[in-house]
Amino acid sequence: MRLVVQVKLLPTPGQASALEATLRACNRAATYASKVAVAKGLKDRNGLQREVYTDLKAMFGLSAQPAVRTVKKVVDAYTVLKANSRAGSLGSPTSKRYRRAVGAPVVFRPEAAQPFDDRCLSWQYDARTVSIWTVDGRTKGIRFSCSPDQLKMLVAHRRGESDLVRRGGKWFLIATCELPDPEVYEPVDWIGVDRGVVNLATTSDGTNYQGRRLGRYRRWQARKRAELQRKQTRSATRRLARRAGKEKRHATQVNHRISKEIVLDAGGTSHAV
Structure with missing residues (x-):
């Protein structure tokens, strides 16, 4: 691997x-x-x-x-x-x-x-x-x-x-x-995953991964972008360019971490996702 x-x-x-x-x-x-x-x-x-x-x-x-x-x-x-x-x-x-x-x-x-x-x-x-x-x-x-x-x-x-x-x-x-x-195993059961916006993921065994922190982060990023866009200066343009993609990378990292936790929990209990 x-x-x-x-x-x-x-x-x-x-x-x-x-x-x-x-x-x-x-x-x-x-x-x-x-x-x-x-x-x-x-x-x-x-x-x-x-x-x-x-x-x-x-x-x-x-x-x-x-x-x-x-x-x-x-x-x-x-x-x-x-x-x-x-x-x-x-x-x-x-x-x-x-x-x-x-x-x-x-x-x-x-x-x-x-x-x-x-x-x-x-x-x-x-x-x-x-x-x-x-x-x-x-x-x-x-x-x-x-x-x-x-x-x-x-x-x-x-x-x-x-x-x-x-x-x-x-x-x-x-x-x-x-x-x-990783060692291959035969699953004895399944874990279902429901994806959403308020709750990023909820598994069938009751584990809930909330998205409130990510939502707050996105709203904060939107406010910062709006502030910089209103200034219309060269410095603001450079700062906007530096910030480009930052929110997307953060969201990707959060989703990746959640998916890894779900897979690890499933492996530890011999379940399949």
């Missing part, structure tokens, strides 16, 4: 500058590789890597392993695109959306996430720092912040790639953790 742990990076201004330059270089390289993949019909990893590997190093300043990770990112993007088109997620083949999606090379945003493996990213858990390859050389001692439970998860189960992400001007690493699959 795979889980991800997101930690917040706390780089110095110099380290942040190196990370930004690296992210932009990797995504320029990915866009270049994407155009080559379409022009020459190379959607397999080995074929595309043979074609663009030297160019990615010479033209964009990537070292060996970041170039390999960039090629894999491009191939994965086309794999997802193909799966979405087959599943009908892009509409019918005659639709404008479908033609726009499959008729041009995939373009990567300048600050799109970039995967790093253990050859170009290392973790120092005791010091809570990471060392990462950048276009300016190896950058060491970048501090990160996480909860004690997240740190324990990283130490015990982190495996494979970690994605470097910049979101809202802040830096994050999203690490993949591989856990043993």
Whole structure:
């Protein structure tokens, strides 16, 4: 079973500058590789890597392993695109959306996430720092912040790639953790779950998860947005942009926590949800 742990990076201004330059270089390289993949019909990893590997190093300043990770990112993007088109997620083949999606090379945003493996990213858990390859050389001692439970998860189960992400001007690493699959059991009964607004979830065994706190939080966020919108200043606009998505992420976290509690309670009593 795979889980991800997101930690917040706390780089110095110099380290942040190196990370930004690296992210932009990797995504320029990915866009270049994407155009080559379409022009020459190379959607397999080995074929595309043979074609663009030297160019990615010479033209964009990537070292060996970041170039390999960039090629894999491009191939994965086309794999997802193909799966979405087959599943009908892009509409019918005659639709404008479908033609726009499959008729041009995939373009990567300048600050799109970039995967790093253990050859170009290392973790120092005791010091809570990471060392990462950048276009300016190896950058060491970048501090990160996480909860004690997240740190324990990283130490015990982190495996494979970690994605470097910049979101809202802040830096994050999203690490993949591989856990043993939970023991399979035959349920002896069921737990029903009724979802609502006032009560976010109520289970058939009488457990009630109220939504009053989340409702108060949403009303508070709405008041703050209204206050900032009335000001119509540059500072207010910047603050609105920083707050964008905060309410949604909070609600997602609350719902995720409730769903985990219900599943854990069901597992502890050999019930199915």
